[in-house]
Amino acid sequence: MSTPRSHHPASDKAIDTQKPKPIIWTISGSDCSGGAGIAADIKTMHSLSLSLSLNLSQDNVEICTLITANTSQNSECLIAVNPVATEILDEQAKLLIKDKPPTAIKIGLLANDHQVNWLIELLARLKQQDPALITVYDPVANASVGGKFSQIDPVAIQTLLPYLDVITPNLPELEALTCLKTETQKDTEKSSGNKLEKTTEQAALQLLYQGVTTVVVKGGHSNDIGTCLDSAYSLVENCDPASKTQLNTLKVSSERINTSYSHGSGCAFASALTLLLAQGYLLRDALTLTKAFINQGLSQNVGKNRYYGAFAIGGFPTDDRYFPDVVNSYINLPKSGFPSLGLGNGIDNGLCTDSSNKSCKEKEEKLGLYPVIDSLDWLKKLLPLELNIIQLRLKDLPFDEIDRQIAQAVKLTSNTITRLFINDYWQLAIKHGAYGVHLGQEDLADADLKAIANAGLRLGISTHGCYELLLARQLKPSYLAIGAIFPTVTKDMTGQIQGIENLRHLLTLQQDIPIVAIGGINLERAKVVANTGVDSVAVVTAITRADDYRKAVRALKAICQ
Numbered sequence: 304m305s306t307p308r309s310h311h312p313a314s315d316k317a318i319d320t321q322k323p324k325p326i327i328w329t330i331s332g333s334d335c336s337g338g339a340g341i342a343a344d345i346k347t348m349h350s351l352s353l354s355l356s357l358n359l360s361q362d363n364v365e366i367c368t369l370i371t372a373n374t375s376q377n378s379e380c381l382i383a384v385n386p387v388a389t390e391i392l393d394e395q396a397k398l399l400i401k402d403k404p405p406t407a408i409k410i411g412l413l414a415n416d417h418q419v420n421w422l423i424e425l426l427a428r429l430k431q432q433d434p435a436l437i438t439v440y441d442p443v444a445n446a447s448v449g450g451k452f453s454q455i456d457p458v459a460i461q462t463l464l465p466y467l468d469v470i471t472p473n474l475p476e477l478e479a480l481t482c483l484k485t486e487t488q489k490d491t492e493k494s495s496g497n498k499l500e501k502t503t504e505q506a507a508l509q510l511l512y513q514g515v516t517t518v519v520v521k522g523g524h525s526n527d528i529g530t531c532l533d534s535a536y537s538l539v540e541n542c543d544p545a546s547k548t549q550l551n552t553l554k555v556s557s558e559r560i561n562t563s564y565s566h567g568s569g570c571a572f573a574s575a576l577t578l579l580l581a582q583g584y585l586l587r588d589a590l591t592l593t594k595a596f597i598n599q600g601l602s603q604n605v606g607k608n609r610y611y612g613a614f615a616i617g618g619f620p621t622d623d624r625y626f627p628d629v630v631n632s633y634i635n636l637p638k639s640g641f642p643s644l645g646l647g648n649g650i651d652n653g654l655c656t657d658s659s660n661k662s663c664k665e666k667e668e669k670l671g672l673y674p675v676i677d678s679l680d681w682l683k684k685l686l687p688l689e690l691n692i693i694q695l696r697l698k699d700l701p702f703d704e705i706d707r708q709i710a711q712a713v714k715l716t717s718n719t720i721t722r723l724f725i726n727d728y729w730q731l732a733i734k735h736g737a738y739g740v741h742l743g744q745e746d747l748a749d750a751d752l753k754a755i756a757n758a759g760l761r762l763g764i765s766t767h768g769c770y771e772l773l774l775a776r777q778l779k780p781s782y783l784a785i786g787a788i789f790p791t792v793t794k795d796m797t798g799q800i801q802g803i804e805n806l807r808h809l810l811t812l813q814q815d816i817p818i819v820a821i822g823g824i825n826l827e828r829a830k831v832v833a834n835t836g837v838d839s840v841a842v843v844t845a846i847t848r849a850d851d852y853r854k855a856v857r858a859l860k861a862i863c864q
């Protein structure tokens with residue numbers, strides 16, 4: 304799982320036909336009451352996969368089951384675990400390897416050390432055959448109704464860790480795995496959130512050093528009665544050779560949902576995460592969507608007063624209210640956000656000082672076509688074509704030359720209807736009084752957003768998937784760009800191709816911020832992109848490599864307005 308897959312679940316059929324269905328093995332226990340274990344795994348993965356495709360016609364997953372134990376439990380107690388012999392599990396695995404080799408394996412209840420040792424051998428073999436195999440382990444230890452599922456020696460689990468891509472403990476499970484005290488609801492003395500995060504991080508680091516690639520800690524058992532924070536920790540290679548690795552942390556937080564109907568939510572969490580990773584989502588997006596899926600399920604049962612109700616398994620989450628906040632402490636948030644682009648609702652764009660210019664006074668509804676260009680020559684060619692917005696994206700030039708070109712570009716666009724956005728160089732955009740700045744996610748951490756807002760400049764931000772979109776929308780930018788919609792020759796976007804269906808999903812999270820779609824959009828694809836309802840379509844090569852750029856602009860403009 305270490306490298307993201309280049310395909311995406313929701314890619315446009317025109318460019319991405321006949322992808323093989325992922326095959327997911329679930330190695331978990333059976334819960335005779337049907338709320339958790341293998342039943343929850345199968346329901347979660349089929350339900351998510353079916354509704355992932357907006358036309359609801361494709362169940363894009365094959366699920367195979369290896370049952371580790373036949374448990375006797377109901378909503379009140381766990382009576383027996385009844386492990387299945389490893390000989391039987393091995394017989395099943397051998398049959399499946401020939402017939403249905405796994406894309407991903409979701410592991411739940413392991414009933415004893417024999418099963419752990421059998422699994423280690425199996426995963427070692429499978430990972431050797433297919434290094435891209437995704438393995439996710441939900442370390443089920445205690446039943447939510449009380450009672451223990453297994454008495455596995457923690458040392459056996461440590462030996463399993465190097466074969467796992469993701470482990471998904473809750474806080475008590477993290478404590479049991481690491482012998483480090485985090486903070487659970489059993490603690491009498493409430494300590495600060497900061498301290499909890501530090502000790503959780505330490506415990507996660509211990510597991511990472513033992514060989515698992517990512518630790519996803521579920522915060523459902525924390526002392527915090529107001530919020531529930533889930534975090535994903537992984538070690539990444541550091542560019543600085545002095546410190547070889549650094550800890551990468553993703554945090555998503557939601558208001559706590561109080562319901563007693565959460566039986567099976569841990570299994571559903573790990574199954575959703577596995578399915579989404581197998582479908583090609585990056586970890587950050589799979590985590591965010593899984594959290595939204597869990598919030599959606601927990602919310603279904605709030606206020607209900609039934610005798611028994613397991614976690615409610617729904618479809619792919621699209622309702623904004625279930626999506627978590629992305630927690631970031633590094634971005635300096637300006638309070639009131641950034642000025643709007645003056646679009647829609649008959650608002651004057653405020654750009655033109657020449658009151659006799661008719662087109663200046665027109666009230667615009669849509670941003671429309673958004674050329675992204677790399678020279679003043681292109682700017683001069685495009686300005687007469689009366690575009691609402693153009694971006695100057697200068698790369699690989701000496702700083703002085705960039706300074707000069709930005710100054711010149713601002714001059715050229717003054718007294719025109721064209722909004723000039725400057726890519727990357729926010730200080731120069733402020734210095735020369737450009738209309739706006741476009742920043743990527745990597746640029747955000749280094750930019751002084753307050754200075755950009757105080758100077759009255761508009762801000763556009765690139766996003767690639769729901770995690771980045773949620774993060775960026777907190778900044779209340781003037782527009783959000785979503786990319787890359789299709790593969791593009793202009794820039795390496797491997798692993799970040801959104802496709803049309805995912806673009807549609809992301810549009811449900813826009814919160815009235817104008818959306819620009821970018822990446823691999825040509826004349827043919829512009830129609831389907833515009834039909835999603837985006838406010839603007841940004842292109843590079845569809846114009847700069849067109850046989851006749853004027854014709855291309857006219858045609859694209861007509862589609863995008």
Ligand SMILES: Cc1ncc(COP(=O)(O)OP(=O)(O)O)c(N)n1
Pocket residue numbers: 673675694696726727741742743744746763764765784785786794819821841
């Ligand atoms: C409209 C629009 N969307 C996305 C980008 C990409 O910006 P960024 O991620 O900062 O990458 P570079 O353009 O700097 O390579 C964009 N420029 N414009």
Ligand SMILES: Cc1nc(C(=O)O)sc1CCOP(=O)(O)O
Pocket residue numbers: 675765766767785786787788790791792793794796821822823824841842843844845
């Ligand atoms: C500059 C850029 N940013 C992208 C993103 O997804 O953030 S895609 C992209 C390249 C767009 O070029 P073309 O129209 O030639 O495909």
Ligand SMILES: [Mg+2]
Pocket residue numbers: 726727741742743746
């Ligand atoms: Mg950039």
